[in-house]
Amino acid sequence: MYFHVDQSSRIEILAEDSFLACSNGASRVVCIPRSIKRLAYNRYKSQYRQIRLPELRVFSAGLYILLKPFSTKLQHVIIDREYEGHHGEIKAMLLNYLRRETPKFSKYDIAFASIGKKANAHKIALATFRQQRKPDYVVTKKELYKLLGL
Numbered sequence: 704m705y706f707h708v709d710q711s712s713r714i715e716i717l718a719e720d721s722f723l724a725c726s727n728g729a730s731r732v733v734c735i736p737r738s739i740k741r742l743a744y745n746r747y748k749s750q751y752r753q754i755r756l757p758e759l760r761v762f763s764a765g766l767y768i769l770l771k772p773f774s775t776k777l778q779h780v781i782i783d784r785e786y787e788g789h790h791g792e793i794k795a796m797l798l799n800y801l802r803r804e805t806p807k808f809s810k811y812d813i814a815f816a817s818i819g820k821k822a823n824a825h826k827i828a829l830a831t832f833r834q835q836r837k838p839d840y841v842v843t844k845k846e847l848y849k850l851l852g853l
Contacts, residue, residue, distance in 0.1 A: 704729075705779035708766065709824040711832035713785065715758040717741045722838060723762075723769045724828035725780075732831045733769045734838035735761065739847055746853045759789055763796035764850040768842055774804035783818045783825070790815045800850065 706725040714721050717740050724732040740761060747757045762785070770777060786793060794813050801808045818825060830836040847853075 704773060704776045705781070706770065706773065706777070707781050707783070707818045707822050707824040708769065709783040709818055709822065709828045710762070710765075710785055711825075711828035713758070714740060714762045714765070717744065720832075721765070722828050722831045723765045724824045724831065725769050725773075726823040726827060729773070730823060730827055731769060731772065731840070732827055732836070732838045733765060733840045733842055734831070735765050735842045735847070739842060739844050742844060743847060743851060743853065746848070750853065756789065756792075759786060759792055760796065760851055761847070762786070763793050763800070764847055765842065766793075766797050767800035767850065768840070768846065770801070771804065774801055774808075777801070777805065777808070777812075779812045779814070781814050781816050781818060783822075784815050 706727045708725045711722045712719040717737055720737050721735045722732055743761055744757055797813060798810055827836060831838050
């Protein structure tokens with residue numbers, strides 16, 4: 704089973720909820736509420752003073768939460784190019800999470816590409832952002848903190 708992944712409202716925009724969507728036959732949208740993103744950023748600042756790019760950490764944890772229900776059947780993931788120049792970091796963090804569920808998940812099964820506006824993942828992420836669709840799951844503070852080690 705392979706999935707396309709897109710986000711609507713970037714993680715670092717702390718004034719808006721972020722929505723991560725995956726689609727290919729089956730689809731799922733998770734919401735990372737703005738309040739939880741803000742708390743995570745503040746926690747990073749207070750604990751580490753200068754952590755490098757906390758949005759990548761939150762994005763990777765969100766991707767894992769999004770894909771977790773499919774992790775045992777997951778074969779390939781194509782993630783929309785959101786953070787150019789940081790794909791290796793995102794891939795490493797996501798692999799770390801995915802290998803908890805599927806130890807032999809290959810690094811070659813995670814790719815980054817422009818999935819385009821016609822992709823179903825883009826459409827459902829945008830529809831959820833515009834409140835035309837409800838998210839399938841809302842990330843909790845406890846869950847995100849546990850993944851991030853906060």
